[in-house]
Amino acid sequence: MSAIDEFEAMLDREEEAFRRLMTYYQCAIMEVETKLRVFDAEFRLQHDRNPIESVCSRLKSQGSMAEKMARKGFPMSVESIEHNLFDVAGVRVVCALPEDAYALAESLVGQDDVALVDRRDYIASPKESGYRSLHVIVEVPIFLERGKRPMKVEVQLRSIAQNFWAALDHQLQYKKDLDPGEEAAIVAELKVLSDAAADLDGRMQALRHRIFGS
Ligand code: 0O2
Numbered sequence: 001m002s003a004i005d006e007f008e009a010m011l012d013r014e015e016e017a018f019r020r021l022m023t024y025y026q027c028a029i030m031e032v033e034t035k036l037r038v039f040d041a042e043f044r045l046q047h048d049r050n051p052i053e054s055v056c057s058r059l060k061s062q063g064s065m066a067e068k069m070a071r072k073g074f075p076m077s078v079e080s081i082e083h084n085l086f087d088v089a090g091v092r093v094v095c096a097l098p099e100d101a102y103a104l105a106e107s108l109v110g111q112d113d114v115a116l117v118d119r120r121d122y123i124a125s126p127k128e129s130g131y132r133s134l135h136v137i138v139e140v141p142i143f144l145e146r147g148k149r150p151m152k153v154e155v156q157l158r159s160i161a162q163n164f165w166a167a168l169d170h171q172l173q174y175k176k177d178l179d180p181g182e183e184a185a186i187v188a189e190l191k192v193l194s195d196a197a198a199d200l201d202g203r204m205q206a207l208r209h210r211i212f213g214s
Helices: 003-047 061-070 078-084 099-109 160-173 179-211
Strands: 052-059 089-093 115-123 132-144 147-161
Touching: 003 052, 003 061, 003 078, 003 099, 003 147, 052 099, 052 132, 061 078, 078 179, 089 160, 089 179, 099 132, 099 147, 099 179, 147 160, 160 179
Parallel strands: 089 147
Antiparallel strands: 052 089, 115 132, 132 147
16 A cells, blocks of 8 residues: 555544644644744844745645655554654745844744754755755644644745755756766756855855944
C-alpha cells in the first residue's frame, strides 16, 4: 500500500478529527500572522520602514504529510500527525535582509505566550543545496470556545535574496528528467548562486549600516 493510500485510509477512519485538527492549525497560523502584523506596524512607527516584505502561509498538503510520515516510519493517525509533524502549519516571512529575519524571530519567540520548540539556522549553516533560511518551530495558544490549546507552527524567515534563490530552486526541483551530468552541473551552479545571494545580502546590510548606522 502506498503512503498516500495509507493516508487516505486513515482519513476514511478519522475524517472528522482530521478536519478539526486542520482547523486548529489554520487558527494557529492566524495567531502567528497577527503577531507579525503587529511587529510590522510597531516597527514602521518607530523606524519609518517595514521589516516585513511579505508573509505567506500554508497547511502542509496531504501528499507531503503522507510522504513524511511514511519516510519517518510514523503511524498513520491524526494523533500521530499532531504528535510527530511540526510543520503542518507553515508561515513564511520574507524580510529585507537576514538581520531582519533574526530580529523578527527573536521578537516572536520572546513573547510570553510563544514557546520555542526548535530552531534551525540554515542562514548560519546553509543546507547542502545552498538553501538559506531561519526556521523556528513555535508553539502558540489558540483560544477556543472551551479553553485554549497549544499548537505548533513552523515559521521560515529569510531575506528577499534568500527567497529569490529558494523560489527558483523549488521550481527547478520539479524538472526531474535531466541527465545526471547536467543535473550535477545545475546543482553546483545553484550553490554558486546561493553564495552570490549571500554576498549581496552582506553588502546590502553593510550599506544599510553605513546609511542609517547600526
Ligand atoms: P512542504 O510544503 O512541507 O511539503 P527533517 O526531515 O525533519 O530533517 P524537514 O522536516 O524536511 O527535515 O525540515 P527542513 O529541511 O528543516 O525544512 C523543510 C522545508 O524547508 C521544506 O519544506 C522547504 O520549504 C524548505 N527547504 C528545505 N531545503 C530546501 C531546499 O534545498 N530548497 C528549497 N527551495 N527549500 C528548502 P518541504 O517539506 O519541502 O515542503
